[in-house]
Amino acid sequence: MKRMQIGLIGCGTVGEGVARILLGQQKLLRDRLGMELVLKKVADTDTQRKRSVTFDEGVFTTDASEILSDPEIDVVVEMVGGVGFAKDVIQRAIQAGKHVVTANKKLLALDGNSLFAEAAAKGVTIAYEASVGGCMPIIKTLRENLVANRITAMTGILNGTCNYILSEITRLGLSFEEALGQAQAKGFAEADPTLDIEGFDAAHKLAILAAIAFGMEIDFEGVYVEGISRIEAMDILYADQFGYRIKLLAIAKNHGDRVEARIHPAMIPTDCLLSQVNGSLNAVSVYGDAVEEMMLYGHGAGMMPTASAVVADLADIARDMGRSDGSRLPALGYLSGSIRRIPVMPISEIRTHYYFRVAAADRPGVLSRVSGILGQHNISIMSVHQKERHVSDAVPLVFMTHRAREADMCRALEEIRALPEVCRDPVLIRIEDPSANGRP
Incomplete structure (x- = not known):
């Protein structure tokens, strides 16, 4: 049986989940793919962290170069995050002719255009399903399932931390500070929650989705961003009286020669499906000219939901490796010559x-x-x-x-x-x- 050898760089929360699936679901993956996925090497500088997986001798290392320089490793899974070391890892993997799987939405939002071009020039894949929506297959849906549709608009809840805070204010009448503290206590929010509550995390994701949906370059700078820190319980109460819920919405609309791309709190009618998405869950409604409206819904973060999306990308690469013509799909779902620079409307x-x-x-x-x-x-x-x-x-x-x-x-x-x-x-x-x- 063919084997695909994998190097995992970053074994924190999500990286650990990826290792758990690769080691614990070997038979299931073999049966479905006709190929063995082998976790050959795992690199992380944290040797003291207690992990739920046990690696064979020689698998774990603190030196990522052992993975990047290993000619037997076919795919590098980047689970480091950030835009410094992670970008270097991805570029080195590409230059070594290795495929890459990442969940790094910030890096892709800022540098995805150039990284995808580098990967295409080397004939390798950057797979990134886990970068948006956790276990929701929104990227696969836009690139594959909706290939026959002109996407007219997307509306989504793309940040579980904000959705949890707004849900708890709505449900319990908490102040913003109380709801944020509760989210931090439960692990939904970081000690410094700025990236989430000010809307930037959702904006990174929307920039990626808009590029795929509308056939445009990724344009994070064009996305209007406004967070939820000024929302008060009083406004949530009034919204309820008028028949609305307040959500941090990601909105993208295709006007042909221009697009809208914006993140901000918005009132939506209570009879709208998105208004019923509560807690830390994510959801995206997509509008296509053939399918009309469809919605995906699920956990947008967390160890195992995100790891599930990472392994799905590995499975796609494994299937592609058996093809003589390389990857089935261009990175953003459009041939490179068809991707346009479309201006984003100012708010x-x-x-x-x-x-x-x-x-x-x-x-x-x-x-x-x-x-x-x-x-x-x-x-x-x-x-x-x-x-x-x-x-x-x-x-x-x-x-x-x-x-x-x-x-x-x-x-x-x-x-x-x-x-x-x-x-x-x-x-x-x-x-x-x-x-x-x-x-x-």
């Missing part, structure tokens, strides 16, 4: 509905002044609600608008913020209806 140009809350002094004429400013900027009010007083003499005024342009909304809020009766910065949350995303 100022999008049009959507808005919720915003103003804390204003309880004085006559405030509502008319705020409404007047909105009218001057071509913003039509759908509804306005005066809520009970929360602090001192400030009264929350909650507005829901018809579709408006972001630039107009921002200018109006600047003027509203400057009113002497306004006590705090207004809170703005966009309102999205994913069911309408089939129409870009």
